[in-house]
Amino acid sequence: MGADLCHLSIGELGALLREKKVSASEVLEAHLKRVETLDPKVGAFLHVNAEQAMAQARHAQELLDGGRGVTALTGIPVGIKDVIVMDGTPSTAASRILSAFKGTYDATVVRKLHAAGAVCFGKLNMDEFAMGSSTENSSVKKTLNPWDLDCVPGGSSGGSAAAVAAGFCPVSIGSDTGGSIRQPAAFCGVVGLKPTYGRVSRFGVIAFASSLDQLGPFARTVADAAHLLEFMSGFDDLDSTSVDRPVPNYAAAADRGVKGLRLGVPKEYFIDGMDAEVEAAVRGALAELEKQGAKLVEVSLPHTKYAVATYYIVATAEASSNLARYDGVRFGHRAKDPKDIFDLYVRSRGEGFGPEVKRRIMLGTFCLSSGYYDAYYRKAQQLRWLIRQDFLEAFKTCDAIVSPVTPTAAFRFGEKAADPIQMYLSDIFTISCNLAGLPGVSVPCGFTSKSLPVGLQVLARHFAEETLVQVGGAYERATDWHKRRPAL
Amino acid sequence: MEYEAVIGLEVHAQMLTKTKLFCSCSASFGDDPNANTCPICLGFPGVLPKLNRQAVEYAIRTGLALGCRINGKSVFSRKNYFYPDLPKGYQISQYDLPLCSGGNLKARVLGDDGRVAYEKEVRITRIHMEEDAGKSLHEASRDIRSSLIDLNRACTPLMEIVSEPDIRSAREASAYLKELRQVLLYLGVCDGNMEEGSLRCDANVSLRPKGSEKLGTRTETKNVNSFRFLERAIEYEIRRQEMILSTGGTIVQETRLFDANTGETRSMRSKEEAHDYRYFPEPDLLPLVVSEAQISDISARLPELPEAKRQRFISDYSLSDYDAGILSSDKVLASFFEKTAKLCGDAKVAANWIQTEVLCEVKDVETELPKAKVTPETLAALITLIQKGTISGKIAKDVFGDMWTSGKEPEEIVKSKGLVQVSDEGELAKVIDNVIAANAKQVEQYKGGKQSVFGFFVGAVMKATQGKANPAVVNRLLKEKLG
Numbered sequence: 001m002g003a004d005l006c007h008l009s010i011g012e013l014g015a016l017l018r019e020k021k022v023s024a025s026e027v028l029e030a031h032l033k034r035v036e037t038l039d040p041k042v043g044a045f046l047h048v049n050a051e052q053a054m055a056q057a058r059h060a061q062e063l064l065d066g067g068r069g070v071t072a073l074t075g076i077p078v079g080i081k082d083v084i085v086m087d088g089t090p091s092t093a094a095s096r097i098l099s100a101f102k103g104t105y106d107a108t109v110v111r112k113l114h115a116a117g118a119v120c121f122g123k124l125n126m127d128e129f130a131m132g133s134s135t136e137n138s139s140v141k142k143t144l145n146p147w148d149l150d151c152v153p154g155g156s157s158g159g160s161a162a163a164v165a166a167g168f169c170p171v172s173i174g175s176d177t178g179g180s181i182r183q184p185a186a187f188c189g190v191v192g193l194k195p196t197y198g199r200v201s202r203f204g205v206i207a208f209a210s211s212l213d214q215l216g217p218f219a220r221t222v223a224d225a226a227h228l229l230e231f232m233s234g235f236d237d238l239d240s241t242s243v244d245r246p247v248p249n250y251a252a253a254a255d256r257g258v259k260g261l262r263l264g265v266p267k268e269y270f271i272d273g274m275d276a277e278v279e280a281a282v283r284g285a286l287a288e289l290e291k292q293g294a295k296l297v298e299v300s301l302p303h304t305k306y307a308v309a310t311y312y313i314v315a316t317a318e319a320s321s322n323l324a325r326y327d328g329v330r331f332g333h334r335a336k337d338p339k340d341i342f343d344l345y346v347r348s349r350g351e352g353f354g355p356e357v358k359r360r361i362m363l364g365t366f367c368l369s370s371g372y373y374d375a376y377y378r379k380a381q382q383l384r385w386l387i388r389q390d391f392l393e394a395f396k397t398c399d400a401i402v403s404p405v406t407p408t409a410a411f412r413f414g415e416k417a418a419d420p421i422q423m424y425l426s427d428i429f430t431i432s433c434n435l436a437g438l439p440g441v442s443v444p445c446g447f448t449s450k451s452l453p454v455g456l457q458v459l460a461r462h463f464a465e466e467t468l469v470q471v472g473g474a475y476e477r478a479t480d481w482h483k484r485r486p487a488l
Numbered sequence: 489m490e491y492e493a494v495i496g497l498e499v500h501a502q503m504l505t506k507t508k509l510f511c512s513c514s515a516s517f518g519d520d521p522n523a524n525t526c527p528i529c530l531g532f533p534g535v536l537p538k539l540n541r542q543a544v545e546y547a548i549r550t551g552l553a554l555g556c557r558i559n560g561k562s563v564f565s566r567k568n569y570f571y572p573d574l575p576k577g578y579q580i581s582q583y584d585l586p587l588c589s590g591g592n593l594k595a596r597v598l599g600d601d602g603r604v605a606y607e608k609e610v611r612i613t614r615i616h617m618e619e620d621a622g623k624s625l626h627e628a629s630r631d632i633r634s635s636l637i638d639l640n641r642a643c644t645p646l647m648e649i650v651s652e653p654d655i656r657s658a659r660e661a662s663a664y665l666k667e668l669r670q671v672l673l674y675l676g677v678c679d680g681n682m683e684e685g686s687l688r689c690d691a692n693v694s695l696r697p698k699g700s701e702k703l704g705t706r707t708e709t710k711n712v713n714s715f716r717f718l719e720r721a722i723e724y725e726i727r728r729q730e731m732i733l734s735t736g737g738t739i740v741q742e743t744r745l746f747d748a749n750t751g752e753t754r755s756m757r758s759k760e761e762a763h764d765y766r767y768f769p770e771p772d773l774l775p776l777v778v779s780e781a782q783i784s785d786i787s788a789r790l791p792e793l794p795e796a797k798r799q800r801f802i803s804d805y806s807l808s809d810y811d812a813g814i815l816s817s818d819k820v821l822a823s824f825f826e827k828t829a830k831l832c833g834d835a836k837v838a839a840n841w842i843q844t845e846v847l848c849e850v851k852d853v854e855t856e857l858p859k860a861k862v863t864p865e866t867l868a869a870l871i872t873l874i875q876k877g878t879i880s881g882k883i884a885k886d887v888f889g890d891m892w893t894s895g896k897e898p899e900e901i902v903k904s905k906g907l908v909q910v911s912d913e914g915e916l917a918k919v920i921d922n923v924i925a926a927n928a929k930q931v932e933q934y935k936g937g938k939q940s941v942f943g944f945f946v947g948a949v950m951k952a953t954q955g956k957a958n959p960a961v962v963n964r965l966l967k968e969k970l971g
């Protein structure tokens with residue numbers, strides 16, 4: 001069976017496991033083998049914990065053999081973004097300053113996955129501390145886009161997206177602070193879902209911007225993403241911002257169809273300078289949804305033009321504070337022979353953080369400093385509220401909002417690395433969703449002439465992840481973009 | 489020119505919760521370094537704070553006791569600064585929206601004679617909650633200079649109680665702090681141990697020309713940890729500022745430290761290098777919401793506070809203001825008194841015995857009294873023995889001494905030592921006859937009108953009966969016999 005196991009959905013894999021046509025160990029071994037042979041090309045994994053994973057696979061097999069406590073995830077290999085802390089496993093957020101750090105506890109989401117019988121088998125590359133849109137900021141290595149090895153996989157969850165696209169794991173977990181799940185999903189031609197803020201516990205997620213970060217699944221199909229989301233979601237006593245409300249059976253929504261659904265098309269999201277092929281693919285997707293009985297309505301999100309600026313103030317302010325704990329006193333990296341404590345801080349942080357992280361710490365520190373707080377941070381909070389209001393207003397006339405995920409398909413390495421502003425603008429369609437705390441999904445909706453994937457973004461009301469699954473599922477059934485595989 | 493001191497105090501009180509403010513580690517003092525730590529209070533990557541509800545209740549209790557308004561919604565903020573024993577690089581505190589606002593405390597300021605000279609009302613600005621930092625230990629004795637960090641105290645819950653600058657003297661400041669400490673002890677929210685740092689005080693001091701309304705430039709003296717040091721630090725700071733101002737100098741706004749060895753304060757850092765804390769709302773915690781019902785529930789369970797107890801002692805037991813002040817000054821002492829008074833039925837006698845004999849024996853009421861071998865029950869039994877005439881007051885003092893060291897019941901001591909008072913007239917008459925016969929000269933003096941000799945006869949009878957004679961009977965018989 002071997003390599004064939006690496007292109008199945010978790011629905012298909014789960015059926016094989018439950019019917020005993022294949023064992024959990026065989027499934028894991030097939031994926032480990034593929035990672036071993038092909039990841040040197042892609043660079044998705046930072047660390048593979050084969051031994052721990054084998055133990056988990058054996059445990060999953062016991063469950064399967066016993067026929068008790070078996071879930072849709074039992075025996076399914078899951079890749080984990082390195083921003084998530086796992087007990088006894090390197091958890092570095094792809095930063096030099098944490099290069100020696102091993103988790104001393106499991107993040108809540110890891111605990112939940114273990115409880116469901118999933119096999120968490122490795123840590124995936126990312127932009128350092130989740131700051132970036134191309135995974136070029138990883139302090140460890142580059143991850144390449146499986147569709148075109150000269151192109152970036154997107155970021156910051158580039159490793160998580162590339163791993164699913166390349167067949168290294170059927171599903172993976174990423175984090176989304178300003179589009180870090182949806183944008184790499186679009187660039188790599190997979191499904192990426194960012195849940196409502198508060199839906200998934202952040203306990204054990206190395207914080208970038210606490211009020212924006214949210215974990216979510218990558219998968220090859222909408223239903224797979226929905227399955228994974230169900231297991232990740234729910235109230236966590238350890239995370240005060242997690243929300244206590246029931247977790248629906250998200251996957252069930254995939255078959256509901258879109259007949260009668262009103263889909264909002266924001267006029268601010270179809271902008272000049274947008275890649276014509278991307279626009280054509282997205283317009284094509286909208287036409288398909290209309291054909292299936294959805295009604296397209298124009299909506300307006302008037303504060304969109306402030307979103308990127310607002311985001312970079314809020315996110316960097318929180319990041320500057322969240323990253324203060326990496327001071328050279330603990331977690332491994334410390335400058336040699338410091339003169340005094342100040343020297344220890346300055347040089348350890350100087351050596352440990354990459355340029356993008358430093359840029360954001362400085363920006364955030366500036367925005368919060370006395371004399372500038374009102375002009376920047378307070379203003380940004382006010383705008384954040386207005387951006388949220390825009391969405392609440394739009395959702396009075398529609399059930400979901402559809403748009404492109406990014407203005408262009410995956411770009412080439414180095415293309416935007418020298419110009420941070422250009423890089424920041426590539427997140428223009430994804431950022432507002434985080435500021436408003438909304439859920440959003442990216443589903444494959446076509447390819448450019450250079451065979452690069454294009455993504456369709458669907459946004460919904462708070463806690464209406466089912467709507468995302470419903471729209472994404474309907475579109476997916478009518479098309480076969482998600483069935484294409486990159487040649488590696 | 490005459491100057492007036494303007495003083496405000498910021499008091500940090502560690503709350504007596506079992507666990508820390510944002511994790512479930514023990515908040516106890518004195519354990520092995522870093523024994524009480526977990527990923528959360530160590531600030532490990534990925535962890536999030538979880539608010540301790542007990543601490544919230546304690547802070548509300550304190551706010552209510554000090555007449556504060558409890559804010560239905562308060563917000564935690566991050567106070568960002570680098571310090572090796574601050575694990576997260578920020579401290580979670582409350583900033584512009586604290587849990588309690590406003591309030592006041594009446595302090596009893598002592599005069600030179602040690603008696604209450606006047607009452608001083610000090611307004612409270614706010615009470616907010618925050619987490620403590622850890623502790624650095626610097627080792628200079630090794631070859632390499634090294635610093636060790638103990639994070640047991642990191643994340644333990646503190647209340648910061650900030651006063652308005654209503655205080656005018658060192659004595660008022662220590663009176664305020666004493667009263668505040670008592671309130672905290674009465675509420676059971678803080679152990680008040682200043683040596684261990686459970687209660688710490690920063691003093692903001694400035695001077696202005698007497699009669700002026702404008703505030704002068706202030707200095708902040710950090711972490712003063714005893715009443716005496718507080719008085720000395722403030723006195724020193726007033727003198728220092730007075731000297732500078734009277735010679736035409738200007739005060740530099742700065743943070744100072746009190747050196748207990750020299751009795752002086754010295755500069756720690758100036759305003760120029762003061763921190764910019766970059767406060768902003770803590771995104772990992774939702775705003776703290778407390779309902780009216782919660783507040784009234786806590787309010788209903790508030791214990792009697794020192795001031796109310798003092799008033800009640802005056803009205804219920806007819807104690808003097810002074811006696812009531814002493815006996816209500818400590819929760820343990822107050823309950824010792826009330827129990828004794830109830831058991832013996834004479835509050836005044838109980839008050840006297842406690843103030844003279846009991847307080848003579850204990851230096852620290854809070855720690856020593858609960859462990860004392862004399863209890864309200866045995867003390868009341870002793871007083872009852874006097875009331876019944878079984879022993880004299882004088883004998884009772886000896887019995888008390890025995891009780892204090894042996895812990896025995898007073899009846900047992902009286903019986904075993906044969907200390908029962910002699911009231912038998914026949915027996916006493918014999919002794920008196922002997923005394924009169926043996927002291928003819930003094931009889932003559934007495935009969936010649938020298939009344940003061942009477943005491944000599946009483947003393948002689950007491951001596952002959954080893955103090956066991958009932959003085960009332962002795963007095964009466966002596967008067968009869970001497971005519």
Ligand SMILES: [Zn+2]
Pocket residue numbers: 508511512513524525526527528529530643
């Ligand atoms: Zn702890």
